[in-house]
Amino acid sequence: MSEAVLDVAAVDSTATAVEAEVQAIETPAESPAEETPVEAGAEAAETEKPADKAVSDTASAPITTKQIVDQLHELKKTNEPLAKAIHSHVKQGLESQKFLKEVGAKTFAEAKALLSKPDEATENYRQSVEDTDAMLYAGGEQHAALVDNILADLTSELGEKEGPARLSELSENILEKLKTTDPDGHTRITRSAFLAASETSGLINSLNKLNGYITTGDTKSAANLLKNIGRFFSEEIAANDNAAKARTEAKAAAAKEVAATVTKLRAESEVSVDKSMNVILGGFLSPFLKGALKGTSRPELESLASQIKAEAKLALGKDAAYVAEVSKLYREMKTPAQKDKLMQKFEAALKKEDFGKKLVERVCREKFPAKFAAKPVLAAKPTTVKTTINGIPVDAFVFKTRPANLLHQDIVFKGQELRSRDLVTLQATRQQGFVFAKDGKTPILCTWKGGVK
Numbered sequence: 001m002s003e004a005v006l007d008v009a010a011v012d013s014t015a016t017a018v019e020a021e022v023q024a025i026e027t028p029a030e031s032p033a034e035e036t037p038v039e040a041g042a043e044a045a046e047t048e049k050p051a052d053k054a055v056s057d058t059a060s061a062p063i064t065t066k067q068i069v070d071q072l073h074e075l076k077k078t079n080e081p082l083a084k085a086i087h088s089h090v091k092q093g094l095e096s097q098k099f100l101k102e103v104g105a106k107t108f109a110e111a112k113a114l115l116s117k118p119d120e121a122t123e124n125y126r127q128s129v130e131d132t133d134a135m136l137y138a139g140g141e142q143h144a145a146l147v148d149n150i151l152a153d154l155t156s157e158l159g160e161k162e163g164p165a166r167l168s169e170l171s172e173n174i175l176e177k178l179k180t181t182d183p184d185g186h187t188r189i190t191r192s193a194f195l196a197a198s199e200t201s202g203l204i205n206s207l208n209k210l211n212g213y214i215t216t217g218d219t220k221s222a223a224n225l226l227k228n229i230g231r232f233f234s235e236e237i238a239a240n241d242n243a244a245k246a247r248t249e250a251k252a253a254a255a256k257e258v259a260a261t262v263t264k265l266r267a268e269s270e271v272s273v274d275k276s277m278n279v280i281l282g283g284f285l286s287p288f289l290k291g292a293l294k295g296t297s298r299p300e301l302e303s304l305a306s307q308i309k310a311e312a313k314l315a316l317g318k319d320a321a322y323v324a325e326v327s328k329l330y331r332e333m334k335t336p337a338q339k340d341k342l343m344q345k346f347e348a349a350l351k352k353e354d355f356g357k358k359l360v361e362r363v364c365r366e367k368f369p370a371k372f373a374a375k376p377v378l379a380a381k382p383t384t385v386k387t388t389i390n391g392i393p394v395d396a397f398v399f400k401t402r403p404a405n406l407l408h409q410d411i412v413f414k415g416q417e418l419r420s421r422d423l424v425t426l427q428a429t430r431q432q433g434f435v436f437a438k439d440g441k442t443p444i445l446c447t448w449k450g451g452v453k
Contacts, residue, residue, distance in 0.1 A: 065094070090128055169247075201232070259332060265339045266330070272343050280350045281308055284360040292371045293364065306364050312350065315359060359361040385447065387432070390416055396432060396447045403446060411443045 068090055076083035105111035150170070155163030178186040198204050206229055213222035219373060285308065293301070316322060329342040350356040365372045384395040392414055408420050411434060426432045434443040
């Protein structure tokens, strides 16, 4: 199949659809218009207890989807995981109500019973197959009825002219098979058909006349009659050869048409496979293009896309059950419906158990390990505030809490000598103090709890 690369330029367009579900709670004003309101009173009424009646009587109005989404939007501000979980349950509830309504059921048990019951068309088809089997194995007069049914089906599907012709082809094929499976039966049938044809064509009558001419010695009449019989057989043989040739040519033309259709469908399937692979794997790739791989060059992305597709095909090729099933569908493909079935199997395999999603992530990480490496956490830049020591402007580092290693001995800071009592006063009145820098010698002014004055 074709090895065209993923269209990474167009892949970003799939991100909107992917992100829409995640952002559903964040955009309450855009809740789906087709979702029906949640009927708050319908389910509660079935389990309502007398003690709850006063409460339920006040909740008669239905709760709309917009009201729910509005509440979820508010809840998300304080508890986002809970809001998303509730959103998921509400959505499932709406989909369940829609499903039950479409199948005409009130409960899932009722829906299961309805769906497991065969429809009228299926039941009629099953009965038709059973009746046909009964006719086929019954023998005798039942076979005549069976042939009538087959002829009626062929005529209704192919027309008054083509239907009977197909029946004759079927008969010829059966006779050919009978020649090897039941030689006696084949001889009995062909002998009976030969005798019937001989009588209908007048051959038997002509042979009787020939015998009469020979008996009476009328050699001239006998010779003329023999010539006529010979001409009759020559014409019949020629007609039979022409008919056989026409059938052969028709079969060859039909086979050629089928081969052309198969070639066309296979070519289309290869294009469809490539397109589906672009769409499905491209959808899995899209989040990385907007995240870790953002800014990656076009040639690098094309190489990545080609590798993803190649590894996807290689991985699918190692699944023996999948290969056997798809290969069979590919060999037997003669109609668009069969091609569609093949595509469904292929697309399902890409999505099964997150196969495609996991493969895309693995290849991305292997090809661009640096882009997926954990980024080091940068130390926060110390915050300083302006203050003064004995009228001299200085910067004080802001600590979240009072340091345990505050200095209490005499120090020299910015050319000023500060006594231990001065340090104690700073700590008590201005929530400021000194600690040593990493060198253990240089004093650093610090403050805490915003106590700068």
